[in-house]
Amino acid sequence: MALTPHQRTLLNYIREFQRKKGYSPSLSDLAVAFGVRSKNAIAKVVNALVRGGHLHKDPKGRIKILEMEEPRGMGVLAALALPLFGPITAGFAAPAEEQAEEMVALEDYLVRDRTNTFLLRVKGDSMIDAGIREGDLVIVERGKEPKVGDIVVGVLDGEFTLKRLRRDKGKFYLQAENERYPDLYALEELNVAGVVRGVIRRY
Numbered sequence: 741m742a743l744t745p746h747q748r749t750l751l752n753y754i755r756e757f758q759r760k761k762g763y764s765p766s767l768s769d770l771a772v773a774f775g776v777r778s779k780n781a782i783a784k785v786v787n788a789l790v791r792g793g794h795l796h797k798d799p800k801g802r803i804k805i806l807e808m809e810e811p812r813g814m815g816v817l818a819a820l821a822l823p824l825f826g827p828i829t830a831g832f833a834a835p836a837e838e839q840a841e842e843m844v845a846l847e848d849y850l851v852r853d854r855t856n857t858f859l860l861r862v863k864g865d866s867m868i869d870a871g872i873r874e875g876d877l878v879i880v881e882r883g884k885e886p887k888v889g890d891i892v893v894g895v896l897d898g899e900f901t902l903k904r905l906r907r908d909k910g911k912f913y914l915q916a917e918n919e920r921y922p923d924l925y926a927l928e929e930l931n932v933a934g935v936v937r938g939v940i941r942r943y
Contacts, residue, residue: 743794749858750774750785751794755805756855764803773856775882775933850938856883857937860893860902867891867902870917876941878902880934888912891936897928905932 743751753773757765767779767786776782786803789795796804851857862876870891872878878891886892892905894914903914903924914924 743789743792745859747785747789747792747794750782751789751805753855754795754803758805760855767801773882850879850940852937853881853883857881858934859940862902866916866918866921867904868918870904872902872917872939873941876939878936879938879940881937882934884935886932886935893933893936894924895929895931895933896924896926897930900933902936 750770753770754765757769765773767782770782770786771777771779774782786795786797790797794805798804847854858880859877860880862872862874862878865874872891880893886905888905888907890905892903892914894901894903894905896914901914901924903916906913906915906923911925912930913926914930916922916924
């Protein structure tokens with residue numbers, strides 16, 4: 741079964757939860773972790789993973805990961821480490837250095853809290869002046885206290901959007917990094933679903 745982004749994110753979270761704590765998360769645990777009010781929404785994703793053979797539920801409803809053999813190098817949790825050379829100047833040319841300084845695991849470099857980190861694909865150009873383009877993947881960490889000036893996944897009156905968090909006269913709002921877009925103020929409620937920790941772009 742080909743996994744949807746939501747299913748893969750949930751499966752990764754369950755796997756990491758079990759690895760760290762030694763037992764399965766409940767539907768309530770998952771609902772809290774993903775900021776979902778209704779456990780039914782989580783149950784639908786879990787049941788789809790059960791039907792696809794990725795999860796098993798025992799008679800008491802406890803969840804177990806069913807490890808499936810994957811092609812070498814393609815494991816969901818496989819780490820990738822690459823040699824780090826440099827630094828490299830962005831101005832005039834500098835003498836070439838051929839000796840790698842160290843090996844850098846991309847996961848350790850890009851991800852602070854694996855359990856609470858997920859990816860989002862960017863649509864639109866409202867953050868172009870922050871170097872975030874349409875089609876980029878942003879690395880988002882949930883559960884981290886946002887600070888004014890952070891780029892966040894905001895939930896503005898129930899709608900998700902990627903913007904910079906600002907505050908004026910004690911009131912929070914969302915600011916685009918493109919002068920063609922207006923500042924966004926909540927009519928009812930503004931929440932933050934996660935803080936952007938990095939951007940991935942493939943050329």
